[in-house]
Amino acid sequence: MTSRVPLNDLVRQNRQLHEELAAAARRVVERGWYVLGSECSEFEREFARYCGSGDCIGVANGTDAIELALRAADVAPGDLVATVANAGFYSSAAIHAIGAVPVYIDVDETHGISVASLRQALAGRGVRAVVVTHLYGRIADIEEIVALCEPLGIPVLEDCAQAHGASRGGRKAGSFGTAGCFSFYPTKNLGALGDGGAITTDDATFAARLRELRQYGWDGKYRVARSGGRNSRLDEMQAAMLRIKLPHLDRWNEERRGLARRYAREMQNPRVRCPNDFGSDNVAHLFVVCCEDRDGFRKHLESRGVSSDIHYPIPDHRQPGYGGGAEVSLPETERLSAQIVTIPCFAELAEDEIRQVIQAVNSW
Template identity: 50%
Template sequence: MHLHVPFGDLKRQHDTIRAELDAAVTRVIDSGWYILGPEVCAFEEAFAAFCAARYCIGVANGTEALQLALTALGVGPGDEVITVANASVYQAITIMAVGARPVFVDVDERSHTMDPAALAAAITPRTRAIMPVHLYGRMADMDAIMAVADRYGIPVIEDCAQAHGATWRGKPAGSIGALGCFSFYPTKNLGALGDGGAITTNDETLAEKVRRLRQYGWERKYYTRDAGGLNSRLDELQAAILTVKLRHLPAWNARRRTIAGMYNDLLADTGLMLPEAPPEGDHVFHLYVIRTAERDAVQTHLREQGIGTDIHYPLPTHRQPVYAPFAPPGGLPTTERLAQEILSLPMFPELTDDEVRAVATAVRRATRGREG
């Protein structure tokens, strides 16, 4: 049997919950209220509980969540924010949007997340925030990162855009740093039917400030209190849809873990470097990323066999012309090597076991040229 397997297929997920989605959409249309209303409040409450955070503020997307978190912390011109360069450009965009300087540090080779030793070495008197990314659904080493942050009294903004439901020693993503920032882009583990985002925090003052900043910096209608505000609201339709989907998220994340376990078993003897779940917590496998020095050849073979793949991400941020002025002098050797070797295989909860086996068979053929 030869199956073609797409890299993603959102329609499958929505077909399984179509009646619930239709009911939510109809409810919002009938309500006559479309911006910042009861649906957003209900979702914020449910998502805060899911993240074990005291507060959740819905915003327009994950990028603006990061930007508003920086603004809420008072980060601005002359400040440095330490982040990684292997998670696309979102972090750098927002750091520059508030007038601060991105300081890129290397990642740990196994976890693909911020290297705590590199973080410690990059701290200066101008460091005003630390922005690790829980990449591919795996949390960064939050023990070591928080230890550095606490030593210097620097707040941590967790980029949780790929890690809804991931945990570190039982603590969910978005509940450990000063603020957690989520994206609900449709392909995320929790995705809207459009753009959406959220910020979580346990700090009441920060929560209130973010609430103002997402709506022009208004304290009340037409009266501005904070500079740096945006129009960055989650709308009622997306909130209602997200509330429906949040109920399914634990089962979807469990299925992602099952699929990752199947891939790990089926590819165990290939010599490929496979993702491992950290002993400290739950990996939610937003992406399943393998490593091979023959990446381009493997990707081409898979394409020829009808298997969709992608690369997250092909060009590190500090190597993109716009951000090159912020590249550290010696570059970021691990980040750069990983970008040459990583390959994302199909990973979404609705993949069938047959499809997972078909992908694994194709990968074995592509890597050995003779198996399968």
């Protein structure tokens, strides 16, 4: 009787670091300073250095990171913001929170934003900002996008929630655009033990705005100098947990990448298309395969004790809460969203579990 392979198991990672995490938690409890203290400022310093960015601003979660970065870029109600529709509605939620309007750009076969489609959109309507999602852990065509947007004065915000530590040409995700927006939701490659987020940037003025915006718009205690402020802070407990985990991130990413490469090599089923591009610019946050008969494939995996999921089943423009978007056409986004299946890929998977996943895929 084989056991079930989970899509993720956070206890396995946290158990390895249990003593350190518990000691850090105790330190925070005993210090008696729980919001915007030394754990947060030290983490901001350490994460900025890790990302090769001039500054880092801790916030409450990844969606807030995108929203506050858009606000710091002066995006206002009614402004158009270009983004993709295949990345779980997070950027859409941030854009809608401001009262701005998402302009959905189709993706290409990499699941990343299509530069050709973006170029077309920028030529037409007055797009005010672009959010580029590094989906599934792979850095999108960010250099081309920055080169396209910079001369037009359009800020590029990177959604790095799935790409902590990915790097290309010696530069880390979050250091290419105007700002990098991170989530530390527990399942992320760098995950807290609760919610958390951060924004990286090289622009000191942008960073100063973000520090105001994350705390009511204050430039000092109880003085609101900037409109559009929120309460969105990375708390001391989560910052302390992240400081313990950050030194392990490169190793965990390498382990995920190694596993993804092995999957790509050993999964040999002509009906299942595997990604096969796990260089330094892909930290294998999710291993997402494509197949025509998705339901049949998932049932088979289930019968072999292998968990699976879909990231994400409903493209943003089709979400019922925002009208279902019958007028928007995104052929590649829609084609892929009907075929994608996520299978277990995390650093702590055991050898027998890895074999079980590979055999389940190959025996379908």
